[in-house]
Amino acid sequence: MDRNVDNKGRWRKRTVAFRVSEEEAKLLDDCVSLSGLTKQDYILRRLLHREVVVQGNPRVYKALRNQMADIYTELQRIADVSEMSDEFQFTLQLIAETMNGLKEDNEWE
DSSP states (O other), X not given: OOOEEOTTSOEEOOOOOOOOOHHHHHHHHHHHHHHTSOHHHHHHHHHTTOOOOOOOOHHHHHHHHHHHHHHHHXXXXXXXXXXXXXXXXXXXXHHHHHHHXXXXXXXXX
């Protein structure tokens, strides 16, 4: 049995799993990639109502760049804001908040 120790020295030997739709999975993956955290850390922080603080690094920058390219393509496709899916609007808001929260220090670009 695989066991891991968390940052407080506790053994993590329990597995928690749940099912999601394709749309929910993509939204979760987008949130995780934009946070710079592992999926496990992201889900635990959100589940336990802990703040998710994005630390600017090359991986987050790449995720933001890729998401912005997807957004640009989607915006070109749609003619009316009312045609945007809830998932797309959520992702757009998350990216805007992430970009606003990044420090001006872009030495990793």
